[in-house]
Amino acid sequence: MERDSMDSPRRGGRSEQKLRAIIVGGSIAGLSCAHALLKSGVCRVMVLEKARALTGSSHGAGLGVDAAACEALEDWGLRDKLFLKSKPLDREENRAIDTERKVFITLASDAEYRHRAAQWSELHRILRDSLPPGIVHFDHEAISFEENADGRGIKVTVAEGGNTQSVKEVEGDFIVAADGSMSRTRQYYVPGDKRRYAGYCAWRGVFDYTNEPEIHESIRSIYPDIGHCLYFDISRGTHAVLYELPGKRLNWLWYVNQPEPVLKGNSVTVHPDEDVIARMHEAADRSWVPALAQLIKATPQPFINAIFDRNPLKQLVFKRVVLVGEAAHPTTPHGLRSTNMSILDAQSLGKSLAKWGRDNLDSALGEYEMRRLNATSQQLLFSRHLGSLKQGLLFEPKGSFPWHTADEGMVEGLLQRNMNFFQWRC
Template structure:
């Protein structure tokens, strides 16, 4: 049975690797014309890592990542730590895998090597037509290609997704960037670090074995609506958005050689992901806001369950949809939690953060390879 994967991101490549491990012939089609080094950091939890370990990639992923030793929450103006929890060895023992910070490009290189082949580049899928015997894909370069089954891993604006609802704008944008660790005051002490303030927050963590700090700075607003990895902004704009914040934040933003900026979108949970010959994974199936740190991890879980259930797409969807829906909606709620006004709302939020390890245990401790 010939499988086609649309999209060579982390979820699409992992699905292709897992399917090949099960002796399924698979080809990957990618809209980009080159595999350039784009993106910034990715947080990889135990639930995602165990998928990679099951494919024999655990050691390789560890070697290009930073193992995060703790999580800290800081006051936006003073920089004072008001809540922290251990990670590192404690997290790995508790949840069965590490919590890593990894550059997306490094992650992608590991997966491309494991795929042992080059995705078909310059193949932007525009339509998918299913017949009783095959699926016909049409690409913007003029080609039409048939496969037995098609897996849409082509993101929030998926062409494979059979749904006419529009992406939902969160009324929030983010600045993202990478800064050499030695250019940030106290940069070598940063692990998974949150700076929480009214109406905005910043998350930072090391990647590339600690030599770089990845940051994501979230601000409200509707004037910026572009959603693209390639969109750039002036670092001075990011600094201005966090005027009055602790110097560690403003110095981090000012030291960025370049800053990406994009608007944050998700979609309402889908009622149906699959037909007998077509299914979805990752952001194509359940695009979620980044406030749970689970977009990449859920795509990895999808890939593993899809390969285990293949070609029974109905079973795959039945297993995955309830979990991804809960995380997807929870990610929406987290944005408000991180950006509450000062006073009683902050006090209540900070109290909830003291129980964070137990609150997220159902996410990080989950093993999608234990199929029902």
């Protein structure tokens, strides 16, 4: 069996004395960890990603990067690149929509929101292209691992090009499991752990208005702060999200209560046929103000995400294996936490390793777990609550719409700033 260069004997040189970190997963969480561990100064890093490439798509997801995550990216020398490829989200605004009269009232807003709006693929590219050559290994799937008998190292069996007949071993001091919401690593240590369907799906799309500026003007007439505001429109048993991305693109999501859909494999994405899209267009006219309905109908290739999360774990570290990102805390999207928690996981892990040094790995991993477990658990549960609140699932009958009688405390509860550790710095 072939061995990787990370297994080379330690000869006492400075680089040879560094901890060998194997990161499983080359998405935003895994690449953030690569930056953070290199920044710590005590690690050599290898990222294993089973996909041939992770480039995103022209109609892929938008995301919001909060102030604390921006500070982490600045610490890794990436702030200017992010700001070049993102737009400010300075405000959050929640509005109640009267679907019959097609009017709205503002329920609650936060004028100090301090996020940046970016395309998933752009943030991923920034993280990937800023790493030294030879760190990220695409088309490399970690198919199994084995802890050393002395408990002080770990071997990973890797298949290249999807060929499980041709494998090699990589040996490291610890593994960072950044392999997503369907993490094999998590399943190994937490058998029987099931994902939880939230009770609704999200239609979503990105619209490029370069050649149709009239649609943007129509949106601006109803959403005057588009370009630096995150809008939530809430109606009976549903809510929509709208914000602008760089490059004259409008990112929208529309959450719909429904039974759990039939999905293929581990995917949570459904690509609907023309009949399903046509029915969605009819529902958009009934549900939203004309400008938003027009935007939804003009968007090519909208798709559906089923919304899942998992219950919080009681630990994030299992001997020399540490969970980060969606492998640690798959969450619903309502607090914009998935990407931000991933980046802050990475920053916290890197800082803990820098503090404790290569000879105190167990202490470093223990500190990471202590710092992140409570924060991520509370944010996961808040995001779950926020989605249920905005979808009307906390009221009887389900999907009812009490906002016309809501008191000040209820409408304040719509804002993300009520989340524990919001904008928290590691």
